[in-house]
Structure formats: structure tokens, C-alpha cells
Amino acid sequence: AQTVTQSQPEMSVQEAETVTLSCTYDTSESDYYLFWYKQPPSRQMILVIRQEAYKQQNATENRFSVNFQKAAKSFSLKISDSQLGDAAMYFCAYRRLGGGSNYKLTFGKGTLLTVNP
């Protein structure tokens, strides 16, 4: 079974600085999807960024970018120019390719990010 590990239960960053959140995963598959979701205090789960495993190029979305190291099974999230609104719980998630039961997301336990003014 696939597992996703986020080794940093909590992180903090100063406003305008850069922070990197770590995620590793375990899979025997060669193709899959990876995601980062953000959950602010409002509880809403918000998709931050996605990565297809077959793509070597790292995904970027504005201030958010990933460092995808397929051989190391590592998928870290970098937040540049951190803003107060970035404060949230961040979840790394994995999804297999294919249909049926492969649709489900397997989540890590989350990293609580605090942004200090």
C-alpha cells in the first residue's frame, strides 16, 4: 500500500521569507499523481499544486513550486515571499493512475505552517 510521510508536524516562517515543506512517499508504481493541499482555519481544502510523475519538469503556481525527485520519492513544496494568508495546514497527497479504487487520495499527516509578521 502507498504511504505518504510528512516529517515536519510544524513549521514557521517570517513574512516575505521562503519556506520548504517536505513530503516523501512510498510506491512501487512508475506513474502516479502528487498534490499539495492547503487547509486554512476555515477548514476548506484548497488545491495548491499538482505534479504528474512522468513529467520531469517541476510544477509551479505563482509563489508555490515543488521539487519533485522521483528516484528519491520526494515531493517538497516551496513557498516564496510568504504571506500571512499562507498560514494553514498543508497536506501532501498521492493518487495512482488508472480507474476504480485508484481514484482515492492517500494523504500525509500534514504540516502546520505559521507565518510570523
Added chain:
Amino acid sequence: DTAVSQTPKYLVTQMGNDKSIKCEQNLGHDTMYWYKQDSKKFLKIMFSYNNKELIINETVPNRFSPKSPDKAHLNLHINSLELGDSAVYFCASSHPWGVAGAGGYEQYFGPGTRLTVT
């Protein structure tokens, strides 16, 4: 223009009661899900339906029964509620697959329903 909506957002009830949570999506997705987030914030899949057909049924007590009347709706009924059922329940939806390199398979979540069993 809410994409995935859930009702109610908060539910407080006593042990032994039966309750339902409703979910609706207007994204035109074929696949819908129920996830449970426990008190430690851990998220785990419970069920998934694709076009009204049950495709994922994780190890969940049979007191939990999902129902999908059509592909835009997925409800969760819980019988004989127990203290341990207290959690946040999220509905989500997605296309089953997307366009290579262009996404389209992402899951979009509802606002969650916080269930408290006393």
C-alpha cells in the same frame, strides 16, 4: 456558484441517533468521494462513487451507508452514532481522468461537515 456544497456544515447529535449529510457538486464531475478527517487532522477515504456506481468502499463500519441518487449528489447516512464518529466529513468530486499534462483529475472538496456526537 459553489462548486461542491455540503449540508449541514455543523451537526451535533447524541449517541444512538441516525443522521445524514448531503453533498452536491455542479462541476459536471463523474466521481464523488467521502473522506473522514479525525481529531488529529488525518484524512482518509471512506467511499467513492463513479457515475452512481460504488467503486471504493474502505474498511468502514456498516453503520455508514453512502447513496448516490445521481452523479451530482452523494449522501452519507450514519446509523446508531457513536462517540468515535465525531470528526469532520468531507465530500469531494473529480473527473476520473484528465488530459495528459493539463490536469483535470484533481479532487475538489466541499467545506466539510463537523459532526459532534455527545
